[in-house]
Amino acid sequence: MTLVEEIISLFNFIGSLVCHRRPDRTLWIGGHYLPVCARDTGAFVGLLLGYVMLLFLRRKEAKGPPNLYVSLIMMLPLWVDSFGQLFGLWTSTNYLRLITGLLFGVALAPMLVYALSLSPLKGRIPLIRKIEPETAVLDNKNSWFDAKALCISIALSVILFTAIIAVTGSEFPLFYWTLSIPIIAGIVWHFFVLPPLLLIVALRKLFRKK
Amino acid sequence: MLLEQIIPLAIAQDEWFWLFGGLFCLIPLVWFIVGILLCIWVYRDAERRGMNGVLWLIIVLIAGIIGLIIYLIVRKDKGSGQAAPPPPPS
Numbered sequence: 001m002t003l004v005e006e007i008i009s010l011f012n013f014i015g016s017l018v019c020h021r022r023p024d025r026t027l028w029i030g031g032h033y034l035p036v037c038a039r040d041t042g043a044f045v046g047l048l049l050g051y052v053m054l055l056f057l058r059r060k061e062a063k064g065p066p067n068l069y070v071s072l073i074m075m076l077p078l079w080v081d082s083f084g085q086l087f088g089l090w091t092s093t094n095y096l097r098l099i100t101g102l103l104f105g106v107a108l109a110p111m112l113v114y115a116l117s118l119s120p121l122k123g124r125i126p127l128i129r130k131i132e133p134e135t136a137v138l139d140n141k142n143s144w145f146d147a148k149a150l151c152i153s154i155a156l157s158v159i160l161f162t163a164i165i166a167v168t169g170s171e172f173p174l175f176y177w178t179l180s181i182p183i184i185a186g187i188v189w190h191f192f193v194l195p196p197l198l199l200i201v202a203l204r205k206l207f208r209k210k
Numbered sequence: 211m212l213l214e215q216i217i218p219l220a221i222a223q224d225e226w227f228w229l230f231g232g233l234f235c236l237i238p239l240v241w242f243i244v245g246i247l248l249c250i251w252v253y254r255d256a257e258r259r260g261m262n263g264v265l266w267l268i269i270v271l272i273a274g275i276i277g278l279i280i281y282l283i284v285r286k287d288k289g290s291g292q293a294a295p296p297p298p299p300s
Contacts, residue, residue: 065282072279079276111275139288195240 011035011184018187025094027168030176035183039078039097041164044186045179046105047112049156054110054131057149063137066110066145074107074154095165102157110145120205125197245274252281259286 001009015021015035025037034041078100085092116125117132133144167175252270257263270277 068279068283072276072283075276075279079273108275111279138282198244199240 008032011180014184014187015040018191025097027094027098027164029164029167029170029179030173031171032173032176032180034176035180036187037097038094039082039101041179041183042098042101042103042161043078043105043108044183044190045160045164046102046107046157047109047186047190048105048182049102049160050106050109050153051113051131053106053149053153053156054113054145057152058110058131058133058145059143060134062140062142062144062146063133063135064140064142064144065114065136065138066107067143067147067150070147070150071107071111074103074150078104094168095161098164099157099161102161103154106153106157107150114144125194125201248278252278256281256285259288261286 012021012033012035019036019040021033021035021037023033025039026033027038027041028034036044081092081096081100084090113128113132114136116128117136118138136144164179249267249270253263253267256266266277266281270281273280
């Protein structure tokens with residue numbers, strides 16, 4: 001097995017830990033199946049896009065949660081599409097899975113960072129510390145990530161969606177790596193780094209109190 | 211029984227299993243604890259605001275983060291759920 005095949009095998013294994021990877025629901029790009037299904041591809045790419053948007057569009061002085069109405073509008077399609085398919089009301093398509101995943105991921109990133117900053121672990125998690133609000137208050141209506149920022153995120157998601165479907169089915173390996181590396185980074189961060197970090201920080205806090 | 215089926219299958223499928231397998235066991239546990247804490251918070255917050263805590267706990271359990279967002283939108287302002295103060299003595 002060559003090094004490239006080894007890396008692809010590792011990517012596929014990491015993907016299989018968090019996703020079913022059904023071939024009919026996974027995008028084929030650059031001569032390989034992506035590490036996760038179309039919906040998860042959208043969600044992980046969307047999450048990373050969400051973090052990038054946070055860097056530029058968050059309102060540093062605001063304390064309130066991300067705009068709840070727009071967040072809900074962005075997250076509901078994934079929920080409706082998943083449950084509609086689960087209950088046999090319709091069969092989704094990979095494109096529908098991808099765009100609903102993208103919108104969900106983009107809206108989830110600011111919610112996740114905001115939720116972390118509300119917890120007693122505030123300011124203790126590397127990387128997150130750089131983008132979380134200075135003070136977070138749930139009752140404050142002053143949106144930390146406002147409707148305008150979320151609408152720009154929707155527009156970027158649609159552009160990203162168009163780019164991904166344009167390269168779907170292509171045999172050019174660069175497209176595979178361009179998408180699979182951020183996806184794997186997203187999986188490793190959200191499933192392998194963040195939970196143990198949360199646990200370590202929580203345990204340290206617990207033992208320090210005692 | 212289920213573990214006996216899953217673990218040998220994972221080893222047979224991929225040699226990477228032992229590298230990540232142990233760490234992967236932590237993940238559902240951590241997110242499960244986070245989910246439980248979130249549900250407790252929603253229940254207590256809803257009760258404090260004079261809303262049906264059990265109903266909102268079930269909604270958040272089923273709908274996850276979407277349920278939480280719906281709760282944050284529809285929840286009453288602090289104090290509106292409390293009983294009216296008694297009238298001043300005449």
